[in-house]
Amino acid sequence: MLTYDLEKRGELPRYDYLYRCIKGDILSGRLGPGERLPSKRALAAHLGTAVATVENAYAQLLAEGYLVSRQRAGYYVAQVESRAGGACPAEVGTCGAEAGLWGERRGGEAPPRPWLLDLRGSGGGIEGFPFSVWARLTRRVLSERGPALLRAVPHSGVPELREALARHLYELRGIRARPEQIVVGAGAEYLYNLLVQLLGRERGYGLEDPGYSRAWQVYALNGARCRSLPVDGQGVPPEAFEGTDLQVLHLSPNHQFPTGAVTPIPRRQAMLRWAGAGDRYLIEDDYDSEFRFSGRPIPPLQSIDQGGKVLYLNTFSRTLAPSLRIGYLVLPPALVGRYREKLGFYACTVPAIEQHTLALFLSEGYFESHLNRMRVFYRGRRDRVLEAVQDSPLAGRCRPLREEAGLHFLLELDTDVPDRELARRGEEAGLRLSFLTDYQRREGSAPAHTLVVHYPALAPEGLGRGLEALARLLD
Amino acid sequence: MLTYDLEKRGELPRYDYLYRCIKGDILSGRLGPGERLPSKRALAAHLGTAVATVENAYAQLLAEGYLVSRQRAGYYVAQVESRAGGACPAEVGTCGAEAGLWGERRGGEAPPRPWLLDLRGSGGGIEGFPFSVWARLTRRVLSERGPALLRAVPHSGVPELREALARHLYELRGIRARPEQIVVGAGAEYLYNLLVQLLGRERGYGLEDPGYSRAWQVYALNGARCRSLPVDGQGVPPEAFEGTDLQVLHLSPNHQFPTGAVTPIPRRQAMLRWAGAGDRYLIEDDYDSEFRFSGRPIPPLQSIDQGGKVLYLNTFSRTLAPSLRIGYLVLPPALVGRYREKLGFYACTVPAIEQHTLALFLSEGYFESHLNRMRVFYRGRRDRVLEAVQDSPLAGRCRPLREEAGLHFLLELDTDVPDRELARRGEEAGLRLSFLTDYQRREGSAPAHTLVVHYPALAPEGLGRGLEALARLLD
Numbered sequence: 001m002l003t004y005d006l007e008k009r010g011e012l013p014r015y016d017y018l019y020r021c022i023k024g025d026i027l028s029g030r031l032g033p034g035e036r037l038p039s040k041r042a043l044a045a046h047l048g049t050a051v052a053t054v055e056n057a058y059a060q061l062l063a064e065g066y067l068v069s070r071q072r073a074g075y076y077v078a079q080v081e082s083r084a085g086g087a088c089p090a091e092v093g094t095c096g097a098e099a100g101l102w103g104e105r106r107g108g109e110a111p112p113r114p115w116l117l118d119l120r121g122s123g124g125g126i127e128g129f130p131f132s133v134w135a136r137l138t139r140r141v142l143s144e145r146g147p148a149l150l151r152a153v154p155h156s157g158v159p160e161l162r163e164a165l166a167r168h169l170y171e172l173r174g175i176r177a178r179p180e181q182i183v184v185g186a187g188a189e190y191l192y193n194l195l196v197q198l199l200g201r202e203r204g205y206g207l208e209d210p211g212y213s214r215a216w217q218v219y220a221l222n223g224a225r226c227r228s229l230p231v232d233g234q235g236v237p238p239e240a241f242e243g244t245d246l247q248v249l250h251l252s253p254n255h256q257f258p259t260g261a262v263t264p265i266p267r268r269q270a271m272l273r274w275a276g277a278g279d280r281y282l283i284e285d286d287y288d289s290e291f292r293f294s295g296r297p298i299p300p301l302q303s304i305d306q307g308g309k310v311l312y313l314n315t316f317s318r319t320l321a322p323s324l325r326i327g328y329l330v331l332p333p334a335l336v337g338r339y340r341e342k343l344g345f346y347a348c349t350v351p352a353i354e355q356h357t358l359a360l361f362l363s364e365g366y367f368e369s370h371l372n373r374m375r376v377f378y379r380g381r382r383d384r385v386l387e388a389v390q391d392s393p394l395a396g397r398c399r400p401l402r403e404e405a406g407l408h409f410l411l412e413l414d415t416d417v418p419d420r421e422l423a424r425r426g427e428e429a430g431l432r433l434s435f436l437t438d439y440q441r442r443e444g445s446a447p448a449h450t451l452v453v454h455y456p457a458l459a460p461e462g463l464g465r466g467l468e469a470l471a472r473l474l475d
Numbered sequence: 476m477l478t479y480d481l482e483k484r485g486e487l488p489r490y491d492y493l494y495r496c497i498k499g500d501i502l503s504g505r506l507g508p509g510e511r512l513p514s515k516r517a518l519a520a521h522l523g524t525a526v527a528t529v530e531n532a533y534a535q536l537l538a539e540g541y542l543v544s545r546q547r548a549g550y551y552v553a554q555v556e557s558r559a560g561g562a563c564p565a566e567v568g569t570c571g572a573e574a575g576l577w578g579e580r581r582g583g584e585a586p587p588r589p590w591l592l593d594l595r596g597s598g599g600g601i602e603g604f605p606f607s608v609w610a611r612l613t614r615r616v617l618s619e620r621g622p623a624l625l626r627a628v629p630h631s632g633v634p635e636l637r638e639a640l641a642r643h644l645y646e647l648r649g650i651r652a653r654p655e656q657i658v659v660g661a662g663a664e665y666l667y668n669l670l671v672q673l674l675g676r677e678r679g680y681g682l683e684d685p686g687y688s689r690a691w692q693v694y695a696l697n698g699a700r701c702r703s704l705p706v707d708g709q710g711v712p713p714e715a716f717e718g719t720d721l722q723v724l725h726l727s728p729n730h731q732f733p734t735g736a737v738t739p740i741p742r743r744q745a746m747l748r749w750a751g752a753g754d755r756y757l758i759e760d761d762y763d764s765e766f767r768f769s770g771r772p773i774p775p776l777q778s779i780d781q782g783g784k785v786l787y788l789n790t791f792s793r794t795l796a797p798s799l800r801i802g803y804l805v806l807p808p809a810l811v812g813r814y815r816e817k818l819g820f821y822a823c824t825v826p827a828i829e830q831h832t833l834a835l836f837l838s839e840g841y842f843e844s845h846l847n848r849m850r851v852f853y854r855g856r857r858d859r860v861l862e863a864v865q866d867s868p869l870a871g872r873c874r875p876l877r878e879e880a881g882l883h884f885l886l887e888l889d890t891d892v893p894d895r896e897l898a899r900r901g902e903e904a905g906l907r908l909s910f911l912t913d914y915q916r917r918e919g920s921a922p923a924h925t926l927v928v929h930y931p932a933l934a935p936e937g938l939g940r941g942l943e944a945l946a947r948l949l950d
Contacts, residue, residue, distance in 0.1 A: 019771070064739065065742065066739075131621060131624075138613065147601065151798055201698050222698070265540040322627040323625050343696075354828075
């Protein structure tokens with residue numbers, strides 16, 4: 001007869017302990033397949049416990065399939081493999097408090113190295129975010145909307161946010177879109193997934209080279225055929241896509257990433273004409289058009305699209321904060337139905353609280369004043385960085401380019417040292433450099449000796465020392 | 476000479492109005508490609524405005540590519556196509572306040588129809604969610620963490636949440652996982668995308684049939700080869716995958732959706748053995764195992780996996796609220812590196828505020844007490860529904876099945892009427908029915924005449940009338 005000492009059960013209920021013991025014996029092979037278990041009554045008497053204890057233990061073993069019951073014939077061990085020498089679950093069950101099981105906390109992600117100069121630094125400008133306003137609006141949403149916030153959200157986002165976005169897009173970007181055309185999602189990369197799934201992976205996708213590598217990664221992970229599109233000082237030339245079998249172009253025509261090129265209107269028209277001549281689409285990635293320091297913002301492709309060929313994409317990662325993960329698509333009216341049919345089953349990935357908070361932030365004018373402040377802040381920071389370059393030994397050995405817009409500019413260096421060698425030397429000297437060639441997919445598609453200066457996180461203090469060290473690398 | 480009446484500019488700055496006028500004339504064809512524009516000085520004098528006004532207007536037109544400048548020769552209209560009869564941007568620019576532009580608000584999504592009986596109803600139990608606790612914790616996170624919440628979050632989630640999840644998983648599900656193995660993401664469907672992208676679409680994926688259609692949809696949208704796996708009273712039988720070229724099985728072994736079958740241990744071992752014999756994986760979708768009303772929860776496959784073959788997935792949509800969009804994966808240790816390499820570029824899709832709030836909710840014991848309360852609530856609701864069935868004319872004409880766990884159970888009907896006909900009759904009578912056959916992909920893979928009763932949203936009031944109407948459909 002099975003014998004277990006129920007006094008050793010510690011804080012476990014009796015039935016639970018008995019269940020673990022029998023399970024352990026089955027897994028260790030002490031109880032073999034087909035073996036008949038004692039009746040509940042007999043085992044209860046043998047162990048000096050209530051019949052209900054055995055009943056509950058057997059019921060659980062039955063539910064998990066360790067035992068099978070045969071009508072009126074009792075309980076038998078199922079065809080379970082035993083683990084030779086394996087730990088029995090009862091043992092496993094006690095080792096949770098084992099020292100070190102969660103000892104190496106936060107491992108795996110190395111702490112960021114402190115750089116003398118970090119041209120790839122992200123963040124910066126976060127300090128300018130009106131966190132107290134955001135927190136206040138969040139509290140207001142929590143108290144005004146209450147438990148209604150828990151209900152599932154429409155797949156394309158809460159109506160209040162899509163309406164606020166439609167107004168904002170019209171006022172800031174001249175984009176005319178009904179709220180129904182807008183799809184809210186958790187950041188650009190998530191939305192790239194939706195775009196391929198909407199348009200289909202079987203199409204050929206053209207992406208700018210040099211370009212934003214994450215877009216390429218997401219398209220490729222989705223199995224889309226990706227092809228490089230060359231980029232010159234005016235963005236992508238029409239020869240790159242005309243007469244090819246490409247069907248979708250992913251473009252950043254308003255401030256090409258990373259070259260900063262603005263695509264002039266004749267090329268934009270060529271793009272729209274190309275798209276209009278077939279089942280073709282243009283994805284307009286308008287990732288940082290909010291920041292243009294001279295003149296007016298460049299009107300997006302979407303605003304001159306009369307054929308419903310442009311899928312517009314933007315996020316709040318750069319204008320608000322990277323941790324918020326809120327982006328959106330503006331679909332052409334003719335694709336709204338296809339989206340709903342094909343992807344409408346996806347639940348909206350942005351929590352309701354954030355959506356309502358952002359809706360208030362937009363509709364009550366906080367976003368606009370934040371943008372205005374940030375333009376002044378970024379322009380000032382860019383000016384400080386450009387001045388620091390002029391005051392450094394780099395002056396006369398480099399030329400800033402495309403510094404009139406966006407959160408990065410270029411710095412063309414007078415040097416014969418190859419970019420990779422410069423990057424290696426920089427790394428040794430504590431400089432984290434970023435070259436246009438880092439963003440190319442094909443060798444030679446980006447000009448060499450050209451730094452991409454992501455300046456928002458470049459604090460003016462200490463910049464001089466970093467630039468001095470950089471100048472020393474050039475010879 | 477170009478002539479525009481700057482007095483008509485309304486509230487626009489002069490340069491902006493001038494820019495719009497010239498752009499309009501280029502787009503309408505009044506100014507043709509190659510045409511030379513007057514010098515800034517001449518146009519300024521002609522229009523009676525400052526040279527700077529013209530300078531700014533020209534600069535913007537240049538930036539957008541409507542004009543080209545030739546060194547010392549002046550400004551020329553670029554090769555821009557004109558729109559015959561098209562609206563000029565100046566006109567477009569004034570119609571934002573147009574009545575009706577956003578008039579049809581919240582259109583596109585029809586209001587839910589009020590049903591006499593709705594077996595597909597989602598939600599329910601949301602009223603049990605301790606919203607005030609959640610709101611309080613959110614406020615605490617906002618004030619304690621402040622602007623640090625704006626920084627980008629590690630790709631797999633904030634460490635505090637992954638640690639809290641690791642502890643929770645161990646205590647509730649017997650899952651031993653280091654926080655490094657956990658990936659937090661915006662809901663199950665998003666995570667399904669990550670799973671295919673991690674394991675590769677070129678593999679054959681086996682999915683339960685009948686099963687959860689969204690998993691199939693996401694895998695198929697990712698281009699994975701999907702194949703149906705039959706389901707019997709014990710889940711998926713080994714014959715369904717042994718000897719096939721499948722490489723990944725998507726399973727809900729702890730409470731198969733929608734049949735409710737629990738896969739017994741011998742089959743689980745067969746699954747693990749199969750996976751262990753090749754480059755194969757098991758995705759364990761543990762979507763509602765928290766709700767088991769008799770005995771202990773069924774231990775997950777993950778907890779007996781010694782070969783690192785199980786990718787465990789769960790969400791908080793059913794245990795907390797569908798609008799929160801927080802789910803997670805537990806990867807086998809050997810896949811953590813591959814994940815980081817292949818998908819680590821994805822930003823985490825859950826905002827930092829929600830992640831910290833959930834971490835507190837878990838680590839301070841609120842989740843556990845909430846689950847305990849909800850188990851009582853759901854058990855009570857299930858009992859009321861079963862009692863109402865017994866008290867209705869359906870009694871004796873149906874048998875409840877698999878009612879011991881989960882948020883739905885089955886109701887086998889004594890009828891010869893085909894399911895589709897029943898659904899049609901139901902629709903007419905105000906009953907929204909849900910059959911096992913609704914979840915099948917291949918005809919005949921699910922037994923007919925079996926209702927799937929999603930009961931959490933079934934309020935006991937009025938249930939009697941709905942069940943009476945249902946009984947009338949059976950003949």
